[in-house]
Amino acid sequence: MTVAGLIELNALEAAERLQNGEFSAVELVEAYLGQIRRHDPAILAYLRVSEENARLEAEAIDAAPDRPPLGGLPAAVKDVLVTEGIVTTCASRMLENYRPIYTATCIRQMRRAGMIILGKTNMDEFAMGSSTENSAFGPTHNPWDLDRVPGGSSGGSAAAVAAREALWALGSDTGGSIRQPAAFCGVVGLKPTYGSVSRYGLVAFASSFDQVGPITRTVSDAALMLRHLVGKDPRDSTSIAYPKEILIPEDRDLSGLRIGVIRELVGEGIDAGVMAVFDQTVKNLAIAGAEIVESSLPHAEYALPAYYILAPAEASANLARFDGVRYGLRAAGAAGITEMYETTRSRGFGDEVKRRIMLGTYALSSGYYDAYYGRSQKVRTLIVEDFQKAFGAADLLISPTAPTTAFRLGEKTGDPLTMYMSDICTIPVNLAGLPAISIPAGLSDGLPVGLQIIGPAFSENRLLAAARGAELAIGFDAAPPLGEVS
Amino acid sequence: MVSHDDVKYVARLARLKLAGPELERYAEQLSGILDHINKIAELDLEEVKPTSHVISITNVFREDTVRPSAPPAAALDNGPEIESGAFRVPPILDTEEQ
Amino acid sequence: MTAGYEAVIGLEIHVELSTESKMFCGCRVEFGGEPNTRTCPVCAAHPGALPVINEKAIDYLARIALSLDCDIPPGSIFHRKNYFYPDLPKGYQISQYDQPFAIEGHLDISVDEEDIRVGIERVHMEEDTAKNIHAGASGRIAGALYSLIDFNRSGTPLVEIVTKPEIHSPQSARVFLNKLKNLLKYLEVSDCNMEEGSLRCDANVSVRPAGSSELGVKTELKNMNSFKHLEKGLAREIERQTGLLAAGERVVQQTVHFDFATGEVTPMRSKEFAHDYRYFPEPDLAPLVANQEFVDRIAASMPELPDARAGRYRRDFGLTPYNAEVMTSDRKLSDFFEECVRHFNDPKLVSNWLMGELLGYLNATGGELADCLVKPASLAELLGMIESGKISNAVGKEVFAEMCQSGKKAAAIVEAKGLTQISDTAELEAIIDAVLAENPEQVAQYRAGRDKLFGFFVGMVMKKTRGRANPQVINTLLKEKLS
Structure with a gap:
């Protein structure tokens, strides 16, 4: 099989052929390392590529008598997951040289299953952003159009998968950070039910929202990765034993499924091009047998405001540990501890991170708590109830994943609020802790558009089955126009 | 509206140093964001219970068993300034006592 | 104020x-x-x-x-x-x-x-x-x-x-x-x-x-x-x-x-x-x-609390409020006390011994009750020997000190050191005669009316017997001999 052929295989296919001995893990890893060398200088999906490590692990897997289920499948890992001995930066100056002393539980699980880490991918600093432009080490470029953003915050992971620089990738999603970049890059991104994947070793942005999930080329690959990600971790009090095994969805249509279009997340505020693709997708789903109904989340418009109180509030505390005392950046020459803190944190954090820390600190500060934090927690309750009602009349809900396609680099950096609007369709899901997947639905002006499918808590099997049905009904087969670079 | 004093106060709480023009910019941006957020003020939330956890779990415990601590090298390895096995920091001035 | x-x-x-x-x-x-x-x-x-x-x-x-x-x-x-x-x-x-x-x-x-x-x-x-x-x-x-x-x-x-x-x-x-x-x-x-x-x-x-x-x-x-x-x-x-x-x-x-x-x-x-x-x-x-x-599970696992225990000691054992409080100030002491009382049913005496001798010893040595070599049963045995008149109270304290140091049983110490109380009239009579013979001046003064010297003679007898003489017997015999 040619090198080009190798990297066109999805994870399920690659796993099967590796098991059959059609090629080795080393060959597969080399194919991806080659692709990274060719394309990453333009895309900048990776912050660090662990070539040596990846090779060694591949050799070990090839040499082992039994191949574990994911044995030899190379993955890109968002740099928000700590990896022992491998520098983990969260794309921040604060952690530029930080070598974790332990490995995130979900990475340990994936490695136990045989996954090989190709490298750590770029992201918005501390996962705060929707374009990967907030990386302290420069933005990632969208493989579909290098002048455009890959989305964020898991932009590096999504771009790597889209550009065939990784077979698949791990991302994290707090307000849409897996689904929105997956939509922008024309790949599949799944945010699991809150609690189903351990957060131990995921550098916290907003603890009651954060969830790790797969970014893949196909729905089935997402299912395959998720199967190995879920599970109760004794080190994460908020993790739950997943009630059943995650299944690889069968190829079937959508008959018998009631799919609700969320009224508040279509129409106003969504680009016409995105709506056109979405409308066509709804038709295709109906043709594939789905019963399309109208659903409503009456409080959806309050989700973004509530999220931008609750998430920054949690972040303001989560990022307090970056104080220059035990690890990370330390500003030299301070006369006293407060000066050391202030200088370290001002130099170590980028603009958006500081903005969210400020916002969260403000919302929690004396006199404002009730008006902001307290009210937002109640809005969260309303959103949860909205979803519960909606799932009374629909098995799954759908909306566009993002209101636009990938925008131009620099287009929204001057106006934080406009940037925040990029997550308007994904944020309600995080407030309610539900699982949701984004799959490619088509192109608008040559740029991918994502379809978001949302399910009730712990309905991943139903969600994946429907996503597989939708994937078949849509028949998306475009690929980013990667130039032949020598 | 978020005033300069508000921004200064919050920056101090968050241990961020913001210079003059930054104060201005943050005051403006935070005001803009909060304008949007203030939308939640229009809701009647009197009867609504707050949600702090989306999953209903309680009493998650670990057994009281000792596990190995980090070896000294690992514990101190990332420290910016180590002295006698401890993390050295600039003096804590009187005004900073908790 | x-x-x-x-x-x-x-x-x-x-x-x-x-x-x-x-x-x-x-x-x-x-x-x-x-x-x-x-x-x-x-x-x-x-x-x-x-x-x-x-x-x-x-x-x-x-x-x-x-x-x-x-x-x-x-x-x-x-x-x-x-x-x-x-x-x-x-x-x-x-x-x-x-x-x-x-x-x-x-x-x-x-x-x-x-x-x-x-x-x-x-x-x-x-x-x-x-x-x-x-x-x-x-x-x-x-x-x-x-x-x-x-x-x-x-x-x-x-x-x-x-x-x-x-x-x-x-x-x-x-x-x-x-x-x-x-x-x-x-x-x-x-x-x-x-x-x-x-x-x-x-x-x-x-x-x-x-x-x-x-x-x-x-x-x-x-x-x-x-x-x-x-x-x-x-x-x-x-x-x-x-x-x-x-x-x-x-x-x-x-x-x-x-x-x-x-x-x-x-x-x-x-x-x-x-x-x-x-x-x-x-x-x-x-x-x-x-x-x-x-809450029930925790409550069931709780020991009887000090205040309840002290109340019980006052009510059932007749301890003074002070003794009851001291006996319940420490769980191990309390347990020690109760076990001792089970072997020797005189709670007041036991509490006095614990407060005077045991706590005194622990205070002086800075030791912990848990490490103390004297166990409740052996203290009870000692108290039994005093009660039965086998040894005197004074000797009992001496034996207790020895028990604390060596961990030996009271009986063994008494045996080894020959500390058994002398109540035998004939044996004590001989000693008293010797004392009176050695101190003719004091005998004369006593007989002339210096009653206070009685204690002197008791002390001398005790000295000769290394504290083993039964005080009551000495009293009786001395009074006879000096009258």
Whole structure:
């Protein structure tokens, strides 16, 4: 099989052929390392590529008598997951040289299953952003159009998968950070039910929202990765034993499924091009047998405001540990501890991170708590109830994943609020802790558009089955126009 | 509206140093964001219970068993300034006592 | 205290629990040791690490709450208390705020024969901070050149107990703290070692005109970490506040520092910023639900509490209130006492022996009851020998001292040293005759009317018998011979 052929295989296919001995893990890893060398200088999906490590692990897997289920499948890992001995930066100056002393539980699980880490991918600093432009080490470029953003915050992971620089990738999603970049890059991104994947070793942005999930080329690959990600971790009090095994969805249509279009997340505020693709997708789903109904989340418009109180509030505390005392950046020459803190944190954090820390600190500060934090927690309750009602009349809900396609680099950096609007369709899901997947639905002006499918808590099997049905009904087969670079 | 004093106060709480023009910019941006957020003020939330956890779990415990601590090298390895096995920091001035 | 004023004191007590591992991670709880050898990603707050609650700590917390007769609401949650300090690695302390684990309890104390009930406002769970070592001339924070941080203590389970402002004298505060300390040790939830900081006390103090029901402006006395400190510091601060009020001045709300060496109370420099802790619910931890079943389980595992036990001793054993209190000040002592009484049914005598001899010995040697070589059954055996007249009371004390040192049984010591009491008339008669023959002058004086010399003859007989003579027999025989 040619090198080009190798990297066109999805994870399920690659796993099967590796098991059959059609090629080795080393060959597969080399194919991806080659692709990274060719394309990453333009895309900048990776912050660090662990070539040596990846090779060694591949050799070990090839040499082992039994191949574990994911044995030899190379993955890109968002740099928000700590990896022992491998520098983990969260794309921040604060952690530029930080070598974790332990490995995130979900990475340990994936490695136990045989996954090989190709490298750590770029992201918005501390996962705060929707374009990967907030990386302290420069933005990632969208493989579909290098002048455009890959989305964020898991932009590096999504771009790597889209550009065939990784077979698949791990991302994290707090307000849409897996689904929105997956939509922008024309790949599949799944945010699991809150609690189903351990957060131990995921550098916290907003603890009651954060969830790790797969970014893949196909729905089935997402299912395959998720199967190995879920599970109760004794080190994460908020993790739950997943009630059943995650299944690889069968190829079937959508008959018998009631799919609700969320009224508040279509129409106003969504680009016409995105709506056109979405409308066509709804038709295709109906043709594939789905019963399309109208659903409503009456409080959806309050989700973004509530999220931008609750998430920054949690972040303001989560990022307090970056104080220059035990690890990370330390500003030299301070006369006293407060000066050391202030200088370290001002130099170590980028603009958006500081903005969210400020916002969260403000919302929690004396006199404002009730008006902001307290009210937002109640809005969260309303959103949860909205979803519960909606799932009374629909098995799954759908909306566009993002209101636009990938925008131009620099287009929204001057106006934080406009940037925040990029997550308007994904944020309600995080407030309610539900699982949701984004799959490619088509192109608008040559740029991918994502379809978001949302399910009730712990309905991943139903969600994946429907996503597989939708994937078949849509028949998306475009690929980013990667130039032949020598 | 978020005033300069508000921004200064919050920056101090968050241990961020913001210079003059930054104060201005943050005051403006935070005001803009909060304008949007203030939308939640229009809701009647009197009867609504707050949600702090989306999953209903309680009493998650670990057994009281000792596990190995980090070896000294690992514990101190990332420290910016180590002295006698401890993390050295600039003096804590009187005004900073908790 | 100047007449016309009343002091109002509330105490905030922090207790480090003696669990094996820390509150939220598996690092060992221990005092001292090489710095930063008992840390991990969780208690040193590395990125991505998460806390998981130590179940034993919650059991201990519940024991404390129940022993203080608190209400345990069905649910409590953890909050993050946000502030920056180098000993606080996460930049927030996991603590409990508006939904504490337990509320509305009390502890009864007795001061100068007066019974006082001190209300408990709340009992809640939190985690301890790391330790700052201030480098520089004084070792104190002021003027330090830099500080060194040791995270070994970081994350030790810490219970905060807050009293209502219902203590009205430094003496009562000391008695309260002492009783609480004994109770906590009795429950075996903390070693309550004030020198090592496992029991720490802050005090809120105000003064008001006697008879007033309003609270005056309070000050906070930090780190009253010995009973002497607490009593003296409070006395000094009450005196200072009373002086201000008497002079028509006002007390300023502030934190004050008590210098034990000079006896002076000085205000700590006021903060640039008021505290704004930005409490919010800890998203990394699930709520605690203390349902009836949980409370019942803890209650069933609790020992009989000291006050109940002391009541029983007064009622069933006829002990004095003082003896009953001492016998229940320590669980091991109490257990020792009861077991001894099971073997030797004279509770008053047993308690007197324990208070006089056993505690005296432990005090003198600095030993612990647990390590004491004398066991309840062997003390009972000794008391039995005295009661039966086999040995004298005086010899009994000598034998007890020997038992403490060697761990030998009383009978063996008496046997080996020949300490059996001499009650044999013929044997004692011979000794008395010898004594009288050796001291003709004293015999003459006695017979001339110096009655006091009787004791001299008894002493001489005792000396010759090395204390083994039966005192009653000597008395009778001496009187006969001298008359």
